[in-house]
Amino acid sequence: MNSASLSDLLHLGGHGLYVWSAYAATLGAMALEALLVRRRLRRAAPTGPAR
Amino acid sequence: VSALPRSASWLQLASPARFAGFAARALPWLWAATLLLLAAGLYVGWVIAPTDAVQRESYRILYIHVPAAWMAMLIYVVMAFWAVWGWMLNARMASIYARALAPTGALMTLLSLVTGSLWGLPTWGTWWVWDARLTTQFILLLLFLGYIGLTASIDDFRRGSNAGALLALVGVVNVPLIYFSVRWWNTLHQGASITTQGTSIATPMLAGLLLMTLGFWAYVFAVVFGRARAMVLELAREEDTPA
Numbered sequence: 001m002n003s004a005s006l007s008d009l010l011h012l013g014g015h016g017l018y019v020w021s022a023y024a025a026t027l028g029a030m031a032l033e034a035l036l037v038r039r040r041l042r043r044a045a046p047t048g049p050a051r
Numbered sequence: 052v053s054a055l056p057r058s059a060s061w062l063q064l065a066s067p068a069r070f071a072g073f074a075a076r077a078l079p080w081l082w083a084a085t086l087l088l089l090a091a092g093l094y095v096g097w098v099i100a101p102t103d104a105v106q107r108e109s110y111r112i113l114y115i116h117v118p119a120a121w122m123a124m125l126i127y128v129v130m131a132f133w134a135v136w137g138w139m140l141n142a143r144m145a146s147i148y149a150r151a152l153a154p155t156g157a158l159m160t161l162l163s164l165v166t167g168s169l170w171g172l173p174t175w176g177t178w179w180v181w182d183a184r185l186t187t188q189f190i191l192l193l194l195f196l197g198y199i200g201l202t203a204s205i206d207d208f209r210r211g212s213n214a215g216a217l218l219a220l221v222g223v224v225n226v227p228l229i230y231f232s233v234r235w236w237n238t239l240h241q242g243a244s245i246t247t248q249g250t251s252i253a254t255p256m257l258a259g260l261l262l263m264t265l266g267f268w269a270y271v272f273a274v275v276f277g278r279a280r281a282m283v284l285e286l287a288r289e290e291d292t293p294a
Contacts, residue, residue, distance in 0.1 A: 034273075
């Protein structure tokens with residue numbers, strides 16, 4: 001990839017909307033699931049890392 | 052319980068109490084592996100791998116679409132295996148694994164559909180067709196959601212797990228249909244680029260894809276082990292304080 005500028009990177013030759021939406025949805029959903037699991041773990045083990 | 056040996060034996064994964072301790076120690080390493088592998092995969096896939104001659108930049112959706120679709124199918128098979136194992140042997144930890152896998156399997160299936168639509172729009176000119184590949188993958192999403200809804204709707208853990216296992220087992224037939232759909236039917240979706248006979252993908256693209264797949268794999272382990280650990284602790288607490 002040889003993007004001369006940030007706008008080229010965002011535009012991606014006309015495919016930017018599709019590509020960045022796909023990445024945002026995927027990485028966003030994974031981060032959200034990770035946070036939800038962490039919250040559930042905190043509630044299940046409020047005293048920290050139980051053995 | 053604190054007398055457990057520090058070394059994590061795989062045998063520990065069969066007992067809920069021991070699993071909870073093992074998972075607490077393993078989780079930081081799994082998350083570290085996830086971040087490292089995903090960062091490496093994105094670097095190889097975006098910086099080292101060139102633009103595709105035909106699809107230009109839109110092909111880079113491959114690096115998330117294909118791992119999500121592979122994970123969706125793999126998780127379903129593993130979920131059905133543990134669900135049936137727990138049903139047959141009345142093994143609680145197996146049923147917990149099955150239940151912990153389902154939400155992540157549903158998410159991976161949904162992401163494969165969403166990223167596929169966003170890839171199809173500029174490539175095929177349509178975001179959705181009811182061809183064999185897209186339809187069977189949509190059925191996979193319904194199977195995951197059905198399993199989650201069914202197990203959640205039955206209060207008794209064992210009865211709910213067993214009902215879910217039956218559904219999961221019946222749904223296994225859908226997985227080979229997904230995989231071979233592009234060969235058995237005339238689909239808008241392309242055929243497999245990576246088979247046992249070899250691959251038709253350029254080396255840096257393949258390297259990026261494999262790193263991303265390993266990253267997704269580590270992510271699935273991390274998030275499912277975390278959820279399974281929470282479920283073990285929740286179940287133990289429910290039994291301490293009967294309603």
